[in-house]
Amino acid sequence: MSRVTRFAARDDGPAARMAGFMAHLRSHGLSLGVGACDDALSALTCVDAAKPEDARRALRAVCAGTKEEAEGFDALFDTYWLSGGRVRQKAVPTQTPKREQRSSEFSKEGAAGGGGKAESPETDPGAEVMEMDGEGRLVASRTSNMMKKDLRDVVAASDIRAAEKVAERLGAALRDRRSRRRKSAAKGQGMDFRRVVRRSLATGGEPLRLYRKTRPERPMKIVALVDVSGSMTVYARPFLAFLAGLMRADPNADAYLFHTRLVRIAAALRDEDPMRALNRLTLLADGFGGGSKIGEALEQFAQGPARRNVDGRTVVIVLSDGYDTDPATRTAEALEKIKKRGAKLIWLNPLKGWRDYAPVAGAMAAALPHLDLFAPAATLDDLAALAPALEGM
């Protein structure tokens, strides 16, 4: 290899370098435990670690856990091991950041003597975080007030919590009782014969106690698709807050956003820190506020994720105003496909809350025959008010 990593000289051995690599991967969102470093090192002993391709494959098998991670792994591997000397400061745990800061200051003033080896000074990532902290200033006492406001004002973490409650209520409204399997229960319609016989062993084969089984409740899975195109920008952030609440309340729910294409946001929204979730989302939502291609995005959904995740026990919620640049027939076809998978379809339109609204937008009119429920949603109250309608579905 012609490219040589320069940091090799200043840290102490393969174990430390591997630990640095693990930190590098973690900083890029891979979830790796403490044992991962150990595993990676033992994996390298099983292969010819001097060959970069072998090492790359081995480490990928150990470190990646999903398809996306496996696909992104190559780039991460290259930047760390074949970087030509540029290293992220975070990735090398042996160095004290303080010293480096000072050396960069020196070089700025031109006072540094012979050294000249200053690393490229990275701006302290902590500073940005501090600045962002000021954002979530809305206090809890105003929450009830917020419920009445138009959703477009909602961005604070506390409102995500409020949205979470609404989402929980909606989730509860969607419980379904159609499971075909039976589970033993204290009160049930049928006899649990296996259990009766098994327990009767204790009484010499006489079935003294009767056990019953019942059909357990099975929740419906919610898949939400939210439109963040230009015409929806004012409503998009509140809808996203609602989705963040939904994701956190219901581990089975799934969420996507779309403008001109479809992006899965469920993982980002499940971030423990609600504000960070919104920030991660902003990165994903490249093209936020741009044009809208509802038809194409729904088509993508019907062709891709829907085939795996949408079944008869799923509710697909579309949050959109229906203003589309694609031909309306496309939307209708995509919705028909989703409908054919047995899912329930709900379309929430912020404009429907307006007086004298009529679904004249082409896509909206074409979608209507496929919908199980077409409802307005512009405030959290509107969303909360959906619960009774969902129970009836």
Place this chain on the structure above:
Amino acid sequence: MSSWSTLQAEMAEEGYVASDDLAMALHIALSLGRPLLLEGAAGVGKTEVARVLSAIRDTDLIRLQCYEGLDAAHAIYEWNYQRQLLAIRASAEEGETGRAVESRIFSEEYLLERPLLRAIRQEIPPVLLIDEIDRADEEFEAYLLEVLSDFQITVPELGTIKAVSRPIVILTANGTRDLSDALRRRCIYAYVDYPERNAELAILNARCPEIEDRLSAQIVGFVQAIRREELEKTPGIAEMLDFAAAVSGLGIADLNDDPAVLGATLAILLKTRADRDAVPLEVAQRLAGKAA
């Protein structure tokens, strides 16, 4: 120690053409004694990996097919209640004491082994295939984690049963739901994709050596072209092999010879009505013509 390329060659001998990534992941899983999680679309040969591995190692393949509602009684063990009951009735007539009866009916003789228990009680480490783990409920996944990390199962009446040998565990998933991070972390991971043209040709040659080179190139090219169409159900490798078998079984030397035969055999690749409509015969003919 054998390297991953040796493993790849061994798999090829058994008729499985494994990609470099897959062979490497399998090699590492075997070397570290860790479960291997295979993800990918339906019909790319995930399950087949386990079968081939058991053939290479010359061991049993124990398969646990997961489904919604799978519980411990079906995955691990269950007492044979009916037999226990009969034993109690019979013993009452023979005048056996209660304690003797109890120790008898809770012995291994009355224990029904299910796949997980069977897998850890084999003398020679078997290949344990846990198929479509994403179909099972999350509670089961959590239980499975425990079994996979300790390789021991506790039966309250008998005590803890430790693994005689550590089975080689292969899990497959095709994305019905997200798997937990805990499970992913414990497994070596490999994503199995549809094979490239050359790899698929190699698979076809390995499975159906009797097909001529020209025709097999045509078949593979045709199937790959069909995969690029927008379909509800993309044909996998199994469908490709079926299609090849059908075409060669009909004694055709060239896909473009007879449109009627092409139309008839298309049913093997396209399995929904919408897909049939999406690829009418004219389109199929055009694709087959290009594939040559």
